Amino acid sequence: xxxxxxxxxxxxxxxxxxxxxxxxxxxxxxxxxxxxxxxxxxxxxxxxxxxxxxxxxxxxxxxxxxxxxxxxxxxxxxxxxxxxxxxxxxxxxxxxxxxxxxxxxxxxxxxxxxxxxxxxxxxxxxxxxxxxxxxxxxxxxxxxxxxxxxxxxxxxxxxxxxxxxxxxxxxxxxxxxxxxxxxxxxxxxxxxxxxxxxxxxxxxxxxxxxxxxxxxxxxxxxxxxxxxxxxxxxxxxxxxxxxxxxxxxxxxxxxxxxxx
Amino acid sequence: xxxxxxxxxxxxxxxxxxxxxxxxxxxxxxxxxxxxxxxxxxxxxxxxxxxxxxxxxxxxxxxxxxxxxxxxxxxxxxxxxxxxxxxxxxxxxxxxxxxxxxxxxxxxxxxxxxxxxxxxxxxxxxxxxxxxxxxxxxxxxxxxxxxxxxxxxxxxxxxxxxxxxxxxxxxxxxxxxxxxxxxxxxxxxxxxxxxxxxxxxxxxxxxxxxxxxxxxxxxxxxxxxxxxxxxxxxxxxxxxxxxxxxxxxxxxxxxxxxxx
DNA sequence: ATTGATATTCCGTAATTCGGAACAATTCAT
DNA sequence: ATGAATTGTTCCGAATTACGGAATATCAAT
Numbered sequence: 001x002x003x004x005x006x007x008x009x010x011x012x013x014x015x016x017x018x019x020x021x022x023x024x025x026x027x028x029x030x031x032x033x034x035x036x037x038x039x040x041x042x043x044x045x046x047x048x049x050x051x052x053x054x055x056x057x058x059x060x061x062x063x064x065x066x067x068x069x070x071x072x073x074x075x076x077x078x079x080x081x082x083x084x085x086x087x088x089x090x091x092x093x094x095x096x097x098x099x100x101x102x103x104x105x106x107x108x109x110x111x112x113x114x115x116x117x118x119x120x121x122x123x124x125x126x127x128x129x130x131x132x133x134x135x136x137x138x139x140x141x142x143x144x145x146x147x148x149x150x151x152x153x154x155x156x157x158x159x160x161x162x163x164x165x166x167x168x169x170x171x172x173x174x175x176x177x178x179x180x181x182x183x184x185x186x187x188x189x190x191x192x193x194x195x196x197x198x199x200x201x202x203x204x205x206x207x208x209x210x211x212x213x214x215x216x217x218x219x220x221x222x223x224x225x226x227x228x229x230x231x232x233x234x235x236x237x238x239x240x241x242x243x244x245x246x247x248x249x250x251x252x253x254x255x256x257x258x259x260x
Numbered sequence: 261x262x263x264x265x266x267x268x269x270x271x272x273x274x275x276x277x278x279x280x281x282x283x284x285x286x287x288x289x290x291x292x293x294x295x296x297x298x299x300x301x302x303x304x305x306x307x308x309x310x311x312x313x314x315x316x317x318x319x320x321x322x323x324x325x326x327x328x329x330x331x332x333x334x335x336x337x338x339x340x341x342x343x344x345x346x347x348x349x350x351x352x353x354x355x356x357x358x359x360x361x362x363x364x365x366x367x368x369x370x371x372x373x374x375x376x377x378x379x380x381x382x383x384x385x386x387x388x389x390x391x392x393x394x395x396x397x398x399x400x401x402x403x404x405x406x407x408x409x410x411x412x413x414x415x416x417x418x419x420x421x422x423x424x425x426x427x428x429x430x431x432x433x434x435x436x437x438x439x440x441x442x443x444x445x446x447x448x449x450x451x452x453x454x455x456x457x458x459x460x461x462x463x464x465x466x467x468x469x470x471x472x473x474x475x476x477x478x479x480x481x482x483x484x485x486x487x488x489x490x491x492x493x494x495x496x497x498x499x500x501x502x503x504x505x506x507x508x509x510x511x512x513x514x515x516x517x518x519x520x
Numbered sequence: 521a522t523t524g525a526t527a528t529t530c531c532g533t534a535a536t537t538c539g540g541a542a543c544a545a546t547t548c549a550t
Numbered sequence: 551a552t553g554a555a556t557t558g559t560t561c562c563g564a565a566t567t568a569c570g571g572a573a574t575a576t577c578a579a580t
């Protein structure tokens with residue numbers, strides 16, 4: 001990756017402005033991106049031509065419907081979603097709490113499936129949301145079961161910013177928690193991503209015993225007290241193992257993989 | 261749009277290969293796109309860097325999870341989906357047929373919401389799919405109620421390719437059908453997009469009386485015979501009017517708009 | 521080890537993008 | 551209505567950026 005197309009990267013910076021703004025004018029985009037008006041003008045012209053942006057009657061730009069098509073394709077092609085959904089629904093019904101499925105994307109965790117407690121729920125809601133891997137039970141279970149080299153590299157480079165009132169910001173504490181999760185096979189969080197929200201998560205492995213995804217139950221902190229945690233842990237782990245099995249997981253405890 | 265960023269446009273051509281292929285190697289992308297290996301290599305390097313593509317263990321590329329995030333945002337920001345969904349669900353329950361909601365995107369119709377007959381159904385399925393505006397009841401109702409200048413321009417430039425066994429390929433016949441739909445306020449199709457599938461559609465207008473979307477019930481041709489059509493037409497039109505009303509539609513029949 | 525296939529890097533050429541500045545269009549206030 | 555201000559569009563010379571053929575590296579299979 002020695003040479004790269006700067007134009008593409010810059011254009012995406014423009015598109016990413018729309019993650020936090022739904023409609024923008026040329027001027028606003030130029031200001032937010034610190035690029036010259038002319039350059040922005042040229043780039044969004046191209047982005048509009050290909051369908052990544054659309055210009056409405058008032059001359060404001062927003063994300064194009066082409067993203068619906070690409071988003072759908074990505075969602076459809078994630079086989080694990082299909083397998084996991086029935087198990088997730090069952091877990092939700094058993095425990096009466098929302099259930100999330102996440103995978104790793106680079107240095108982040110991304111939500112790829114959700115079953116909510118309240119009906120009717122648009123499944124699509126929350127899908128695509130991102131979180132750092134160090135915060136929250138579910139992202140952190142991914143981090144815990146990452147290969148050691150990758151995990152260490154991540155821990156060395158990442159800055160632990162507080163997000164909720166309970167976010168772990170001390171690297172030593174984080175290392176201890178991760179180590180504990182590797183031993184027990186689950187992780188717990190209280191108010192790490194959202195205040196008063198707790199979660200219990202377990203890892204999902206694929207046919208080669210590699211970490212594939214994380215599964216979690218999420219709910220208000222008041223319903224995640226000591227008396228109920230053992231049951232929650234058991235059920236989440238059961239569900240995660242069930243999905244792993246469907247992915248062809250050989251069934252060995254993760255710490256025994258690659259030790260023969 | 262005198263000057264444009266060729267690089268961006270070419271890169272999207274590469275991404276669009278993934279609409280029909282879910283995994284591709286560098287080599288395959290070079291062949292399918294007729295671009296030099298080196299250029300493809302550079303571009304997909306950038307596309308990977310920004311998250312639009314990912315490389316799996318076997319060195320094959322596929323669409324990145326970033327599309328989930330953008331797709332979600334676009335879906336969330338389509339207000340009409342929120343309004344339409346309850347009405348669509350009710351229509352589905354009344355008639356026992358699948359219900360679709362589509363909007364125009366350039367010269368195509370794109371499905372933005374779907375309520376299926378079979379449970380449990382992933383709503384996301386089919387969302388983002390595209391169809392030409394001349395084929396199928398729902399796409400064609402969009403075409404019928406397009407402003408005359410745009411409609412004529414479309415009809416002059418489009419080539420009517422057969423898709424299903426009933427696709428209209430004769431321009432005069434299409435014009436007659438469109439004119440009829442404008443008078444009656446609905447459209448019917450039999451085997452135009454898929455063989456043995458029929459549909460009945462009605463237009464949805466916004467607060468300015470402009471065409472905003474199309475609503476349709478879809479099902480097997482055997483259930484869309486003459487005896488049942490009047491009821492289907494009535495129910496679809498009722499539902500479409502209900503959604504239009506929620507969008508602030510002034511309530512005038514479309515042919516009276518801008519005639520005062 | 522040898523072959524064949526695919527991926528990656530090199531590097532001189534030249535086409536493309538850049539961005540300031542001038543210009544046009546639109547909006548707003550008076 | 552008129553003028554001022556704001557936003558959007560076009561122009562054009564400078565030079566950065568992308569191009570792509572060829573050489574090299576990596577990998578898998580025999």
